[in-house]
Amino acid sequence: MKKSLALLGAAALVMAGSMSAHAADGESVYKGGTVPTCASCHDFGAAESPRVGHPGDWGERLDKSVDELVETVKGGQGAMPPMGHQASDEEIRAAVEYMLGTLE
Numbered sequence: 001m002k003k004s005l006a007l008l009g010a011a012a013l014v015m016a017g018s019m020s021a022h023a024a025d026g027e028s029v030y031k032g033g034t035v036p037t038c039a040s041c042h043d044f045g046a047a048e049s050p051r052v053g054h055p056g057d058w059g060e061r062l063d064k065s066v067d068e069l070v071e072t073v074k075g076g077q078g079a080m081p082p083m084g085h086q087a088s089d090e091e092i093r094a095a096v097e098y099m100l101g102t103l104e
């Protein structure tokens with residue numbers, strides 16, 4: 001009985017994972033889609049970038065729409081270089097959505 005419950009739990013996890021295929025793309029853009037990678041700054045808060053997994057770092061940025069955030073990333077801001085020439089709008093959007101997903 002215990003074993004079958006554990007199996008059910010594992011199956012639910014697998015299903016949750018495959019439902020977010022889009023987020024998985026975002027994760028690979030975030031981790032390896034650009035040079036430097038988004039992760040190289042946003043994993044650690046380099047140059048005071050808002051970190052993934054730390055909602056408190058984001059402040060007012062959380063009030064922006066995804067479109068606005070994507071525009072900022074494309075054009076660069078402060079210490080963040082413009083990323084628009086390295087990744088498509090869709091890729092940047094997926095990476096931003098992945099990042100926002102870590103804040104929930």
Ligand code: HEC
Nearest residue numbers: 036037038041047048049061069072077078079080083095
């Ligand atoms: C060289 C370091 C660096 C890299 C690489 C980098 N960022 Fe940033 N990012 C920053 C910094 C610093 C800020 C804060 C800029 C500011 O508000 O002055 C920022 C801000 C942001 C914001 C908030 C934008 C807003 O409207 O306030 C988002 C979203 C973001 N980055 C996503 C990304 C994504 C996606 C990538 C990869 C495609 C990326 N960043 C790559 C340093 C970086």
